[in-house]
Amino acid sequence: MADITLKKVEVVIVGFGWTGAIMAKELTEAGMEVLALERGEYRDTYPDGAYPKTLDELTYIQRSKLFQDMSKSSFTFRHAVSGVAVPYRQIGAFKPGTGVGGAGLHWSGQHWRVLPEELQLKTHYEKRYGKKFIPEGMTIQDFGVSYEELEPHFDFVEKVFGTSGVAYKVKGEVVGAGNFFEPSRSDHYALPPQKVPYTAHLFQKAAAEVGLHPFVAPSSNASGPYTNPYGCQMGPCNFCGYCSGFACYNYSKASPQVNIMPALRQVSNFELRPNCNVLRINLDGSGKKATGVTYVNADGKTVEQPADLVIASTFAYNNAHLFLVSGVGKPYDPVSGEGVVGRNIAYQTMSTVQMFFDPDKNTNPFIGSGGNGVAVDDYNGDNFDHGPLGFVGGSPAWCNPAGVKPIAGIPVPNGTPAWGAGWKKAVKDNYANTVSFDVHGANMVYRDCYVDLDPTYTDQFGQKLLRFTFDWKDNDIKMSRYVTDKMLAVAKAMDPKSIHVSVKNFGDHLDLRNYQTTHWAGGTAMGTDPRTSVLNRYLQSWDVHNVFAVGSSVFPVGIGYNPTGLAAALTYWSAKAIREQYLKDPRPLVAA
Amino acid sequence: MKVIGISPHRRNFLRKAVSAAPAVALLAGAGVGVAASVGPAEAYRPSYFNESEWTTLKALVERLIPPNADGPSALEAGVHEFIDLQMNTPYAYGKLWFMQAPFVPSSPEFGYQFHMAPRDLYRSALAGLNQATQHKLGKVFSALDAAQQDAIIGELEKGTLAIGEVPPATFFGQLLQNTREGYFSDPVHGGNKDMAAWKMINFPGARGDYMDWVEQYGKHYPLPPASIA
Numbered sequence: 145m146a147d148i149t150l151k152k153v154e155v156v157i158v159g160f161g162w163t164g165a166i167m168a169k170e171l172t173e174a175g176m177e178v179l180a181l182e183r184g185e186y187r188d189t190y191p192d193g194a195y196p197k198t199l200d201e202l203t204y205i206q207r208s209k210l211f212q213d214m215s216k217s218s219f220t221f222r223h224a225v226s227g228v229a230v231p232y233r234q235i236g237a238f239k240p241g242t243g244v245g246g247a248g249l250h251w252s253g254q255h256w257r258v259l260p261e262e263l264q265l266k267t268h269y270e271k272r273y274g275k276k277f278i279p280e281g282m283t284i285q286d287f288g289v290s291y292e293e294l295e296p297h298f299d300f301v302e303k304v305f306g307t308s309g310v311a312y313k314v315k316g317e318v319v320g321a322g323n324f325f326e327p328s329r330s331d332h333y334a335l336p337p338q339k340v341p342y343t344a345h346l347f348q349k350a351a352a353e354v355g356l357h358p359f360v361a362p363s364s365n366a367s368g369p370y371t372n373p374y375g376c377q378m379g380p381c382n383f384c385g386y387c388s389g390f391a392c393y394n395y396s397k398a399s400p401q402v403n404i405m406p407a408l409r410q411v412s413n414f415e416l417r418p419n420c421n422v423l424r425i426n427l428d429g430s431g432k433k434a435t436g437v438t439y440v441n442a443d444g445k446t447v448e449q450p451a452d453l454v455i456a457s458t459f460a461y462n463n464a465h466l467f468l469v470s471g472v473g474k475p476y477d478p479v480s481g482e483g484v485v486g487r488n489i490a491y492q493t494m495s496t497v498q499m500f501f502d503p504d505k506n507t508n509p510f511i512g513s514g515g516n517g518v519a520v521d522d523y524n525g526d527n528f529d530h531g532p533l534g535f536v537g538g539s540p541a542w543c544n545p546a547g548v549k550p551i552a553g554i555p556v557p558n559g560t561p562a563w564g565a566g567w568k569k570a571v572k573d574n575y576a577n578t579v580s581f582d583v584h585g586a587n588m589v590y591r592d593c594y595v596d597l598d599p600t601y602t603d604q605f606g607q608k609l610l611r612f613t614f615d616w617k618d619n620d621i622k623m624s625r626y627v628t629d630k631m632l633a634v635a636k637a638m639d640p641k642s643i644h645v646s647v648k649n650f651g652d653h654l655d656l657r658n659y660q661t662t663h664w665a666g667g668t669a670m671g672t673d674p675r676t677s678v679l680n681r682y683l684q685s686w687d688v689h690n691v692f693a694v695g696s697s698v699f700p701v702g703i704g705y706n707p708t709g710l711a712a713a714l715t716y717w718s719a720k721a722i723r724e725q726y727l728k729d730p731r732p733l734v735a736a
Numbered sequence: 737m738k739v740i741g742i743s744p745h746r747r748n749f750l751r752k753a754v755s756a757a758p759a760v761a762l763l764a765g766a767g768v769g770v771a772a773s774v775g776p777a778e779a780y781r782p783s784y785f786n787e788s789e790w791t792t793l794k795a796l797v798e799r800l801i802p803p804n805a806d807g808p809s810a811l812e813a814g815v816h817e818f819i820d821l822q823m824n825t826p827y828a829y830g831k832l833w834f835m836q837a838p839f840v841p842s843s844p845e846f847g848y849q850f851h852m853a854p855r856d857l858y859r860s861a862l863a864g865l866n867q868a869t870q871h872k873l874g875k876v877f878s879a880l881d882a883a884q885q886d887a888i889i890g891e892l893e894k895g896t897l898a899i900g901e902v903p904p905a906t907f908f909g910q911l912l913q914n915t916r917e918g919y920f921s922d923p924v925h926g927g928n929k930d931m932a933a934w935k936m937i938n939f940p941g942a943r944g945d946y947m948d949w950v951e952q953y954g955k956h957y958p959l960p961p962a963s964i965a
Contacts, residue, residue, distance in 0.1 A: 196964040199942035202921035207827055218834035221846060230842045230849055233834045339950040384944040393944075506954050510939055511946040550920035550939055562893070563800040563912060564886065572806050575937035576957075601836055655845040 146438055146448035153179045153415075156437055156451035158422045158466065159458035161246020162708065163694040163715040165400035166304075167455050169374070169407060170719035172414045174727060179449070180414070181439055183421040184243030188401050192249070193391025201549045205389045210250040212240040217603035219461070223615040223653050225478055225592050231601055231609070237655065238662040239389065240459060244418055245400045247459055247662060248708075252388040252514030252546060253397045255307045255364040256705030257298045257713070259525035260291035260327055262586070265701050268526065269536055278536060279619055281591045283488055285700050288672040288681035289717060291327060297713040297720075299330050302362070305398035305712070306370040306378045309333035309362030324357040325521040338367040338381065338516045343507050343579040347543035348518040350637035356520045361542055363515025364398035364708075374407035385547025387514025397514060420447070423605060425454050425470040425691060434472075434691050440605055452730075453722075456668070456693040457715075461489070463697035464595050464667025465610040473668070473678045473687050478592050478613070484678045486596050488589040488666040489614060490702030491654075493539065493624040495647035497631060498555045498580040499640035505577040512547030519543075520634075523627040524585070524704045535619045539585025539627040540704050541634075548575075555580060557642050579638060583628045583647075584661070587620050587702040595667050614654055621648045663707050668693045669700035670714075672734075676700075680734040682721035683714065689732045694718055780814075784823035784855065788876075789862045793819065795878035796865075799885045800915045807936030808929070810915055818918030818927030819858075828854040850906050854914075861907035864900030865892075872897075924965045934961040 155171050157164045160182040171178050192198075192210070203209050212218075212235075220229035241247030261268040264286040269277055278284060302309075311332050312322035319332070337360035340348065344360075351358040365381040372378070381396035395402050408414050419442035426435045426448070436450035456463045467473050467485045476487035501507070519542035521527055527538065548554070555578045556570040598611035628647045635643050671677025674686040683698055685691040694715040696707040703710065725733055782790045794816045803809035810816070822828055830853025839851040852860065866876040869888060873880060877888065891897035895905035918927030920934070922941065928934060934941050941961035949957065 195944060196942045196962075199944050200922050200924075200964055202917055202925055206917055206921070207825075208832055213832070214834045215831050223845075228840060228842075230840050230846050231834045231836065232847065234832075234848045236847050341950050342953040345953060380947070382944070383946040383950050385946070386944065506956050508946075508949065508955075508957050510957075511949055550934070550937060551917050554937070563889070563915075565802050565804055565806070568801055568804070568806050572936050575939065600838065653843070653845050656847045657845065 145446075147445040149448040150450070152436070152450035152452070153177050154451065155179065155453045155455065156181065156449055157455045157457055158425075158437060159183070159246065159456070159462070160244050160400070160416060161241065161457065161459060161695075162248040162400055162712055164246070164455070164457035165248070165404040165408070166712060166715045167457055167694060167719055168414055169404055170716065170723065172408065172411050174723045175413070176727070177413045178415070179451070180416045181420040181422055181437070181449070182244050182416065182418045184418065186418040187243045187245055187249060187391070188405075189391060189393065189395060189399070193393045195393040198390055198393050199384065199386045201551050205549070206551055208235050208239070210241065210243065210389065210391065211235055212242045218601070218609060220598045220601055220609050220611045221654070221656060222611070222613055225613055227613075229598055229611045229613070232656055236657045237660045238664065239659070240662065244416065248400045249391050250389050251708060253364040254515040254544070254706040254708070255302070255305060255362045255398075256709045257326075258291070258703055258705060258710045259325075259527075261526050262701065262703045263287045263289060263291055263294075265536075272526065273531060282536065282619065283589050283591050283676075284536065285488075285669075285671055285676055287670055287700055288677070289670070289714070294713050294717055295330055297716040298709065300373070300716060301709060301712040303334050304372050304374065304403055305364040306334050306366045306372055306403065307362050307364050307398075308335040308338050308367035310337045310360055312359070321359060323359045323519070323521050325524070325527045333362060334372070335367045335370055338363055338365060338513060339383075340518060341383070341511050341516070341545040343509065343545045344516070344518040344543045346579055346638050347581055347634065350634045351518070351520050353637045354633045356522045356634065358518050358520050361515065361517045361519040361544070363513065365513045365515050366396045372403055374404060376403050376406045378402060381513045381516075383511050383513050383516075385510045385512040385549070387512065387546055421605065422466065423469070423607060425456070425466060425472055427471060427688065431471065432688060434688050452690060454691045456691065457695055460664040460696045461595055461610055461612075461667050463693045463695060467668055467678065467693070468597055468610075469607055472685055472691055475596060476594050478594055481591060484669070484674070484676065486594045486667055487676070488669045488700050489593050489595050489612065490589050490665045490699065491587045491614065492661045492663045492702060493585045493587050493616075493620050493648070494660050495583045495624050495628040495645065496580055497583070497628065497635050498578055498644040499635050499638050500555070500557050500574055500642045500644070501577045501579070501640050503573050503577055507576055507579055509545065509548035509576065509578065512545040514546045515544075516546070517542050517544035523630055533626060535622045535626070537586035537588055537620065537623045538704055539583045539624060541581055541583045541627065541631050543579065543581040550575070555644070558644050579640070581631070581634070583624060583631055584704070585624055585627060586704040588617065589666060589701050590617055616648060616652055616654060618650060621650050621652065624648060663696065665696040665699035665702055665707060668697040670698040671700050674736045680732070682725075682733045683718035684721075684726070684733055686732070686736050690730060692718055692722065780817045782820045784820050785858070788866070789859065790816070790820075791878045792862045792866060792876065793858070795885065796889070796911060797915050797918075799882065799889055800912060801919055808932040810919060812929065813919050813933050814927045814929040815915050815918035818921070818925055819914050821926040822914065823855050823858070830854070848906070850903065852902065854910060857902055857907065857910055861899055861902040864902060868897055868899050922965070923963050931961045931963060
């Protein structure tokens with residue numbers, strides 16, 4: 145029983161990161177009374193990102209100032225269905241966010257769309273390579289929405305975020321030195337590309353020399369002064385080198401605080417309540433309709449908040465947790481293969497190539513901007529013939545000078561000891577004389593990789609933690625090794641003294657110790673078939689029509705690029721359906 | 737974060753000095769970015785570690801980053817003082833970690849699965865280390881010569897020297913991580929004295945503006961580091 149029951153609102157939004165902020169903006173524009181509940185504290189560019197205090201690696205990265213408070217809640221992990229899961233006790237492989245702005249306050253700003261074939265991965269691969277090409281146990285499927293349908297939303301997201309970049313093709317005409325593999329765009333990027341730092345320049349030159357198609361990567365770090373369609377302003381990024389893990393003091397990195405909240409503050413039909421941790425979505429007696437949510441407020445009181453429409457916009461996997469604890473949709477069972485909530489969890493593969501040069505190279509790696517860099521897409525998606533290769537998926541590769549800070553780890557050549565005089569000398573010789581790039585690729589989805597509720601561990605409110613059952617599969621390791629091997633030609637073309645490659649070996653397990661990427665996806669997949677998806681193509685629950693979910697939890701497969709651009713575009717796609725179809729006539733928008 | 741030995745007035749002055757640093761430094765060439773540890777420091781008295789622990793800790797970190805011409809040693813950089821100060825933060829009490837039982841032994845890929853927070857881990861491990869070296873070599877760790885100390889640290893790293901309840905490799909990992917933090921973090925946290933570790937690698941710290949430097953390919957960056965103090 146709730147301690148407090150409040151007056152009904154029209155829309156309640158659970159979680160206030162990028163996708164929650166977008167939904168709030170869209171639905172208040174539609175005249176709805178919108179309430180956003182955020183479990184974490186209130187945050188803004190000032191004072192949370194104030195110079196110079198924000199430029200503190202120890203406080204922000206090592207001590208996780210802006211990340212989730214792991215003492216209150218975490219996740220558990222096991223590698224196989226037969227194993228016992230243990231908690232993710234310290235932040236390592238991924239950095240969950242909390243607080244107003246969510247991970248959108250401390251992300252990097254790498255801003256990508258998606259490759260058209262990744263939106264229809266199953267159909268595409270079956271058509272090009274035959275049904276037998278997809279390995280047993282791989283559960284790839286289509287999103288149920290096409291690139292053409294999403295294109296206007298990708299374009300608008302780039303204008304809201306102030307994305308810097310260079311187009312290749314606009315309205316069918318080749319217009320610039322952008323990504324040769326990108327489909328035609330309806331417009332240019334919001335801003336021209338950022339400057340290219342030295343390491344990315346070396347990568348660009350070497351990649352071109354070996355016949356690849358390098359381009360300056362799209363970044364939501366402003367290359368110049370900018371005012372977005374909401375009237376929110378950004379200042380040019382000055383390459384301070386403190387992006388990922390930090391709030392940008394300079395109003396240069398797109399965030400919900402910089403790009404959306406100033407506009408939301410102007411409207412009276414929006415309310416944001418921080419320090420409100422939603423426990424569950426409440427359903428009526430039929431289980432087919434949500435009546436609102438129950439949350440715990442800052443005083444520890446349980447509050448029932450009735451609402452007509454519930455938007456789940458928590459970070460990635462947390463939407464699956466919210467659906468599981470609320471009984472929205474049928475939980476997935478990996479043995480029978482039935483049920484959907486928690487199914488198709490994906491991460492991303494990652495390998496890194498480091499090149500070491502003589503001590504006078506001066507690559508000045510402290511200069512950086514989170515989304516900035518040079519990328520190649522030659523081995524991403526299906527941009528290369530997979531026929532003779534025997535794996536599904538691909539990897540973009542990029543040299544992303546985001547600002548190398550010394551505690552996080554200074555690259556040192558193979559064979560360097562971890563401590564002592566040898567380590568010290570290597571650190572001194574190499575900090576300013578390395579170049580590194582990442583092969584940052586897709587991770588397919590599998591029948592036995594999923595999330596459910598942990599039987600043992602609970603959060604601060606006594607709710608069961610989300611349990612991940614996940615491990616790397618040969619397909620993904622094969623893909624990552626193939627692309628990394630191809631990319632070695634680029635490393636060699638830079639003519640370094642030595643090269644260090646870190647790539648997964650067959651049989652390697654998911655390792656939670658060192659940072660990889662925060663890009664989890666899935667758990668409340670969208671799709672065309674209620675037997676394999678939680679949400680329909682408009683991100684509406686198949687089972688409870690007044691519940692929608694947004695964020696990378698809706699991806700039914702992993703993608704090669706970073707997910708923010710796609711997650712944001714899909715949110716606008718869903719918001720359009722709510723505004724134009726659902727509000728007039730609340731009902732299931734697709735017949736099950 | 738508590739700033740040691742610096743008045744609000746002084747801090748305010750330093751902040752202004754740091755924000756003015758890029759322009760001033762271009763004219764003056766060097767010597768602008770000022771650390772919090774200016775002035776002759778009084779002998780540091782540990783607030784958490786007892787005398788035996790303090791002696792052992794100092795001996796350990798000084799072998800992890802030994803003195804030589806390449807740059808400051810751990811003690812010269814104040815790594816030991818940094819670690820002691822950290823012991824009074826929520827981090828050391830395990831307040832940033834998920835510390836709910838049960839603690840189940842599991843493979844290393846699952847990360848930290850030990851029940852102790854850093855404060856307790858150091859206390860247990862430092863005592864256990866001295867017991868182990870007494871037993872093995874007849875001396876506490878700090879009384880061993882450098883080669884013996886290095887060999888013992890190597891055993892901790894490999895996990896082959898039992899030091900009581902704390903798994904040796906877990907202690908080694910914790911110590912190495914905190915040592916690197918104390919060496920390379922902003923001096924406001926008590927280590928990286930005079931930003932000497934930053935100077936060693938030419939890291940400018942919190943300067944935070946390289947607009948004019950992005951396209952100066954291969955050129956040595958000439959400005960000294962700046963602290964957030």
